[in-house]
Amino acid sequence: xxxxxxxxxxDLHIGSSDQDLExxxxxxxxxxxxxxxxxxxxxxxxxxxxxxxxxxxAAAFLRSLGPPVAAVPGNHDVPMLPPWRLINxxxxxxxxxxxxxxxLESRDLVLCGLNSVRPWLYQEGxxxxxxxxxxxxxxxxxxxxxxxxxxxxxxxxxxPWRAAKRPLLGRSRALSRLARAGVELVLSGHVHQASAAAxxxxxxxxxxxxxxxxxxxxxxxxxxxxHTEVRGLQVCRAEETAIELRVYAWLDGNFSVVAEHRYPxxxxx
Numbered sequence: 001x002x003x004x005x006x007x008x009x010x011d012l013h014i015g016s017s018d019q020d021l022e023x024x025x026x027x028x029x030x031x032x033x034x035x036x037x038x039x040x041x042x043x044x045x046x047x048x049x050x051x052x053x054x055x056x057x058a059a060a061f062l063r064s065l066g067p068p069v070a071a072v073p074g075n076h077d078v079p080m081l082p083p084w085r086l087i088n089x090x091x092x093x094x095x096x097x098x099x100x101x102x103x104l105e106s107r108d109l110v111l112c113g114l115n116s117v118r119p120w121l122y123q124e125g126x127x128x129x130x131x132x133x134x135x136x137x138x139x140x141x142x143x144x145x146x147x148x149x150x151x152x153x154x155x156x157x158x159x160p161w162r163a164a165k166r167p168l169l170g171r172s173r174a175l176s177r178l179a180r181a182g183v184e185l186v187l188s189g190h191v192h193q194a195s196a197a198a199x200x201x202x203x204x205x206x207x208x209x210x211x212x213x214x215x216x217x218x219x220x221x222x223x224x225x226x227h228t229e230v231r232g233l234q235v236c237r238a239e240e241t242a243i244e245l246r247v248y249a250w251l252d253g254n255f256s257v258v259a260e261h262r263y264p265x266x267x268x269x
Contacts (some may be wrong), residue, residue, distance in 0.1 A: 010189025044074025
């Protein structure tokens with residue numbers, strides 16, 4: 001995969017209010033033509049009720065943007081109720097994407113998709129030991145200069161506004177393991193708002209090998225009572241010495257930059 005920015009989208013909630021998606025689709029196409037992303041990263045809740053039709057529409061929309069897509073499921077991408085929620089819960093998602101944990105490896109990018117959804121939980125997410133070991137094994141193959149990314153649905157850091165949603169269970173352990181594996185950027189969604197922070201700002205266990213933790217605002221609005229939530233996305237660029245994040249919000253019929261973050265990359269001696 002050639003070097004280029006990552007377009008990070010999340011929480012489309014196809015099937016809840018598709019008019020919202022139709023409103024932003026044209027603007028998203030314009031943005032893609034401007035920034036020319038190398039990859040679209042979709043961090044879960046692609047659908048609202050996990051129907052086959054919703055998954056088909058979500059996949060068609062994401063693929064219509066042009067670049068390759070790396071997608072992981074969210075808690076809305078599994079059946080809502082038992083017993084279906086507990087029996088092959090990811091079948092319909094995998095019909096479109098083949099896997100719930102995509103891996104991409106190239107000279108410029110190494111990306112691990114992780115499924116943080118646990119069907120016996122509702123909102124909360126979790127990562128298992130074997131998943132973290134897979135990240136360590138994959139990142140060990142990354143060449144010098146390659147951007148090392150993990151994507152999952154559930155957030156690791158609390159959101160600045162809608163903070164009632166609990167972050168990933170066991171997040172301190174997971175964050176330490178990801179840092180030791182050499183991960184530089186963790187992308188997530190779930191909270192429908194943007195946030196970004198370098199681990200050195202809040203977690204001393206990752207001080208030696210810092211990483212950036214970022215959540216994207218949602219594209220969709222799953223409930224009318226949350227009409228004040230910004231619809232938006234993130235664009236991630238890696239330079240030799242820095243990672244740049246730009247947050248775009250849907251304002252006045254266009255995607256506009258509303259925040260920019262820049263973080264130094266770890267330099268091996």
